[in-house]
Each structure stands twice: as structure tokens, then as C-alpha cells.
Amino acid sequence: MSSPGRKELPKSIEVVLDKPFDGLLGDTAELRVLQEIVADPHSNYTHRELMDLTGLSDPSVRRGIRVLIDHGIIRNMSSARRSPLYRANLDSKKLTALTFLSYASLDDRSGSASMDDAVRHYCGRRDPYIDFLELPGVKTEGKMMVDGVRVYMSRATAKRLGEVLQEVLKKASRDGRPKKRRVSP
Amino acid sequence: MADEDENRLNAKFLGWLKRNGGAKHLTTCEKKLRHLGLEVDSTIGLWGQDKITIVFSRGDKVVWLKDIEWADEWAKMHDVEVPHHAQTQYMFTKEELR
Numbered sequence: 284m285s286s287p288g289r290k291e292l293p294k295s296i297e298v299v300l301d302k303p304f305d306g307l308l309g310d311t312a313e314l315r316v317l318q319e320i321v322a323d324p325h326s327n328y329t330h331r332e333l334m335d336l337t338g339l340s341d342p343s344v345r346r347g348i349r350v351l352i353d354h355g356i357i358r359n360m361s362s363a364r365r366s367p368l369y370r371a372n373l374d375s376k377k378l379t380a381l382t383f384l385s386y387a388s389l390d391d392r393s394g395s396a397s398m399d400d401a402v403r404h405y406c407g408r409r410d411p412y413i414d415f416l417e418l419p420g421v422k423t424e425g426k427m428m429v430d431g432v433r434v435y436m437s438r439a440t441a442k443r444l445g446e447v448l449q450e451v452l453k454k455a456s457r458d459g460r461p462k463k464r465r466v467s468p
Numbered sequence: 469m470a471d472e473d474e475n476r477l478n479a480k481f482l483g484w485l486k487r488n489g490g491a492k493h494l495t496t497c498e499k500k501l502r503h504l505g506l507e508v509d510s511t512i513g514l515w516g517q518d519k520i521t522i523v524f525s526r527g528d529k530v531v532w533l534k535d536i537e538w539a540d541e542w543a544k545m546h547d548v549e550v551p552h553h554a555q556t557q558y559m560f561t562k563e564e565l566r
Contacts, residue, residue, distance in 0.1 A: 301492070335503075389490055401540075
């Protein structure tokens with residue numbers, strides 16, 4: 284029984300709460316590990332972290348990991364046999380398809396358009412950009428740090444800019460050595 | 469993961485919640501925030517309650533992502549919407565620049 288004034292989760296979400304892919308494929312240990320990877324494919328996972336995040340036992344996580352490795356969905360990035368570090372295989376089309384499935388489940392329930400959006404983003408090339416880097420950069424704490432500015436533009440603008448740059452370069456090539464010119468910011 | 473930009477980590481958390489059906493028990497969210505290296509206490513409160521909020525489900529606290537479109541924008545902005553490798557596309561080939 285809920286207290287008056289206390290905000291409750293909508294029933295439509297409550298029935299699928301904590302069920303991998305909204306319960307469409309069942310609710311096994313393998314699916315729970317898979318759901319965790321699909322939900323964040325850009326992080327690394329130790330065995331212990333997967334146990335913690337999924338709430339599964341050591342043997343269940345081990346079983347789930349074995350299935351995902353066999354299907355090429357995750358890889359062990361560590362060379363140390365006793366401390367594996369797992370990461371999603373971003374080239375796996377199964378992983379991408381399952382990402383779309385997770386969006387589809389959400390969209391069907393909530394009326395959102397996350398899957399359409401994600402498919403468009405996946406199929407379409409990303410917005411073009413130019414990086415202006417201040418080379419050579421500075422070495423800080425063992426890493427090369429380079430300041431820069433990234434300018435995004437529409438495809439039409441990028442195409443026009445490309446054409447103009449090609450014309451300039453061709454002309455410079457025809458005229459002989461390209462002249463060096465100081466350009467102020 | 470410590471080198472990652474905090475905004476990207478936030479985007480990863482929102483993406484994780486979205487791909488988990490848009491709601492997860494608070495205790496699980498706390499585990500994920502710790503996994504990402506984010507502050508548990510401050511992160512969920514970063515955004516307005518019209519975007520992400522804590523509600524109850526069968527007596528348990530649950531984090532509910534209310535504004536999915538807003539979370540989509542975060543994911544797109546930080547390129548964590550669909551799994552892929554970061555790519556650089558060059559405008560010219562070396563041959564064209566010769």
C-alpha cells in the first residue's frame with residue numbers, strides 16, 4: 284500500500300523492472316550479464332564488478348561470461364590469467380542489434396523514439412568536423428596533451444569547404460610551390 | 469576510466485539507465501555510479517526531477533528516467549548511443565593533396 288503523496292513508479296514500468304530486455308527472452312543469468320554489457324558497452328568489467336552489478340553468484344557470472352565470449356560479444360582484454368578484464372566487442376553486430384532491442388522495448392512501453400533515433404545515428408554518418416590542433420603540444424604526466432578546437436558543420440558546408448580547399452590546393456600546385464602565409468586567428 | 473570526462477560518464481550512466489528500461493533500483497544505480505567512478509550522492513540530483521527522479525516501487529526506492537528524449541540527446545552528444553569505435557574521417561586522401 285502506497286503512502287499518500289509518495290510518488291510511485293508507473294505500473295507499466297514496475298512489471299518489467301529489473302527484467303532483462305523487459306522479460307522478452309526470459310530472465311536467466313546469461314541474460315542478466317548480457318543486459319549489463321548492452322546497457323554500457325563502453326566500460327571495462329572485472330568478474331567481481333559483473334557480480335556486483337548483476338547481483339549474480341560467481342558461477343552464474345562465469346557461465347554468462349562464457350556464453351558472451353563464445354558469441355563474440357565480449358572479450359577478455361587482460362593478459363593476466365587470474366585477473367580477467369572484460370570489454371564489449373564493439374564490432375559485434377549482435378551487440379548492436381541487442382542495443383536496438385533494448386530501445387525498442389522502452390519505446391513500445393513509453394512511446395519514445397529512441398530506437399528510430401539510434402538507427403538513424405547508426406546508419407547515417409556523423410556530422411563532419413574540423414579539428415584545429417595547436418601542435419606540437421606539451422607532454423604532461425607521460426601523456427602528450429594537445430589543445431585544440433573542434434568545429435562541427437553541416438554536410439553541405441563541409442562539401443563546399445572541401446571543394447574550396449581543393450581548388451586552392453590545386454591552384455597552389457599549378458602555380459608552383461605553395462606560398463607560406465601567416466594567418467592571424 | 470578515471471581519465472574520462474565527467475559529462476561523458478554522466479552520459480554513460482543515463483544511457484545505462486535507458487537501456488535498462490528507464491528504471492532501476494536505487495541500490496543498483498549506486499553500484500553503477502561507483503563502477504563509473506561518479507559521486508553517488510550528487511549525480512542523480514544534478515538534473516531536474518522532471519528529467520530523472522526517485523520514486524517508490526513495492527516499498528523500494530527506484531531511479532526513474534522520466535525524460536527519455538533528453539537522455540537520448542546526452543547519449544548522442546557524447547557518442548554513447550550505439551556501440552561503435554570512434555572514427556576519424558579525412559576530407560582528402562593523400563593522393564588528392566599531392
